[in-house]
Amino acid sequence: MTKPPLVETPEGWVPSGLKVRGKAGGKPASAPSPVETQPVVTPPVAPSPPEPRPVEPAAEVPEAKAGTESKASFRPMPVLTILSILCLGILYMLGDWQWTKFVEKSRAPAVAAATAPVSVAAGLQSPQPEYRPVELTGLIDPRSVRVRALRDGISGYRIFTPIVLEDGWIFVDRGFVVETDADKVPVLSGQISYRGVLRKGAKANSFTPDNDPIRQDWYWPDLPAMGASLKLTGGSPAYYVALNLVDPLASGQTQINPWADSKGANQIPPDRHLGYALTWWGFGFALIGVYTGLHIRTGRLRFGRSPS
Template sequence: MRRTLFLLIVGLGGAAILIWLGVWQIQRLAWKEAIIADINTRIAAAPVDLPASVNRDLDAYLPVTVSGTFEQGEVHVLVSQKDVGAGYRIITPFVLEDGRRIMVDRGFAVASAKNVARSDGPATVTGNLQWPQETDSFTPEADLKGNIWFARDVPAMARTLGTQPVLLVTRSSTPPAAGISPLPVDTARIPNDHLQYAITWFSLAAIWLGMSLFFLRRRRAPKTES
């Protein structure tokens, strides 16, 4: 009797924990979807002027339109595009009409065009402010001599280019940059695996219950005499 009670407690208790974890992941899924929906709404809003004082927390994804001048000097961030292959994000210093210096992510250029001379001069750029979190302990150090970066690190790029730590990711530019395809900000890279996690926990709960029932039935089955 004690062993049967123990199996019941372990079986039901373990299943309850696994089900709770699945429910928690469903709640996290709803939370993440709300965040992504809010970001998408913010990205698609009408562009405004760049704030006089840019706040990383308040102004992330803010759509803005700026006018100014592209300067010489670039940072090349190694990326890959589906159906195209390896290439680089082209990050260029941009001087606003009020004298502030920011960075503009002009978009994607194929690897063979990495060192092609690009036009500078006056331009109007519309895009979204972004402080991407692309670096971690596994990210290689930038090859400054070869001008190859492996992630967009806004503070480090700003120090290299001599700008404010403000990155505007281009949606459109007038005039357009020859040989560069804009890579506008989107939410596709924001991880959202909570549904898969929930399915995993619920599946484990079902397996746990099934195994518990199997052991209980085996425990209660009459022993046959040999």
């Protein structure tokens, strides 16, 4: 048997066709490199900057035309508005009450300056009966009506007694008594002569309570209703006589009746009533100013801009 020829290899002579280290054909295997090859790291490529795009011109904002009128608006605060209205009503009534007192007391002295008193009938026919001095003689009715009153801060009653005249009847104000002396007023009868001034029966102010004729509870001299409660007919439906000098308890000491005086029961001069009226109304205007300013500050009230 013929032996295969030998082939020279780096390991030496080996038979032809013998695989050496996994290589066929006797070809020498490549020797491994003693130095490991480091992987080549490719540096990151920086992104190229974007190409500049043409800048479009900004859209022009149309300017507000001069003279453009903005709309006015008002959004009231509910609770504040209700309270302000209530306060304004009270302030107005207080001022109106003081103004009425001022007007009454300012006009009264000129009327009361008449030189001599006249009869009740003549006084009622005069152009201005209020505070007209009169004198009357007639038969006094024993019945009386008590009207609640306040004099110098003291509560009590004014005693109204009807006097029967030749041509009718009229109430006379006999004076003021405190509540504790209301039942001590004596009952009068017979012929009587008085001097006084005509006064109009009306409410003192809007705060005066309403009368209750059924209970005989009177807060102001409602003369027709008072006469009807005594079953009197005819007479003076609008005026009564406030006596100049009064002594309702028949104590023998007469006093000046303040309701016959133009200054009234509280003796406050007219100018002071005017000051009180202006003060109350001034508070009302101040309240309106505060209310308006608060709504403007909070943006609830805006006024329209007039065209230029």
